[in-house]
Amino acid sequence: MNTRRDIHALRRLFHMAAASLFPILALFLEKRTFLLLLLVVTALFVLADVARLRLVRLNLWWGKLFGPLLRQGEERRVTGASYILLGTLGAFVLFSRDAAVLAVLFTALGDPVAAMVGIRLPGRRLFGKSLWGTAAMIAVGLGVAGAMQVAGVIDFRWAIAVGALVAGIAELLPLPLDDNLRVPLLAGAAMALLGT
Numbered sequence: 001m002n003t004r005r006d007i008h009a010l011r012r013l014f015h016m017a018a019a020s021l022f023p024i025l026a027l028f029l030e031k032r033t034f035l036l037l038l039l040v041v042t043a044l045f046v047l048a049d050v051a052r053l054r055l056v057r058l059n060l061w062w063g064k065l066f067g068p069l070l071r072q073g074e075e076r077r078v079t080g081a082s083y084i085l086l087g088t089l090g091a092f093v094l095f096s097r098d099a100a101v102l103a104v105l106f107t108a109l110g111d112p113v114a115a116m117v118g119i120r121l122p123g124r125r126l127f128g129k130s131l132w133g134t135a136a137m138i139a140v141g142l143g144v145a146g147a148m149q150v151a152g153v154i155d156f157r158w159a160i161a162v163g164a165l166v167a168g169i170a171e172l173l174p175l176p177l178d179d180n181l182r183v184p185l186l187a188g189a190a191m192a193l194l195g196t
Contacts, residue, residue: 012112019084019108019180023101026092027153035092042085049082083180084108090181095188098154099163099196103188105144106167107180110137114171127174138168141187159194166190 022041026034087107091100118133125131141164149156167187171179 009116012116015080015084015112016109018081019088020105022085022088022092023104023108026097026101031097038085038089038092042082042089045085046078046082049078053078078178080178080180083178084184087181087184091184091188094185095192096196099188099191100184102141102145102148102154102160102163102191102196103167103184106137106141106164106187107171107183109144110140110164110167111171111179111183113137113140114168127172129172131172134168134172137171138164141165141167157194157196159191159196162194163187163191163196 022034022038025037029037084104084107088100088104091103094100095103114130114133114137116133117136118130121130121132123130123132126134142161145154145156145160145164148154154160164187167183170183170186175182
């Protein structure tokens, strides 16, 4: 039987894998094809979320099927999956491919790591979140950018480091938008303004 910790780990691993899919696809697909695919998938997820919130039986079935992957309370509200898809779509529409890929990967990989580190490392908290978790998210962002530099996918510039920093701060601050939406948009905007 899965423990609560196992379920959270499963959800975070799923978040990392699923949210990384579109940034990786963006590196290989032609832009128009990629954007069309992303738009269709995002629309389907958001419409499914809206439908299940309006139809009790559909929501119950959906909860049984995806229960282990849900955060507490997501059975009554839009899921993180819809928000990450909306954030991904927004990033790829508004910013350059490189800025969007990085911004979404900062969220996809950094956010779950921030949560895991924040839970395991006690210490000072700000807005109810661990500063160690924020530091971990920034480090993951810098690691992602470094790995992409080594792979020859991007040229690492200081604007990317600023984007990783903004991603960590955006995840930490108690802003009104879901972090799966605000982190890629704010990190992408920072990099775009600085020339990525």
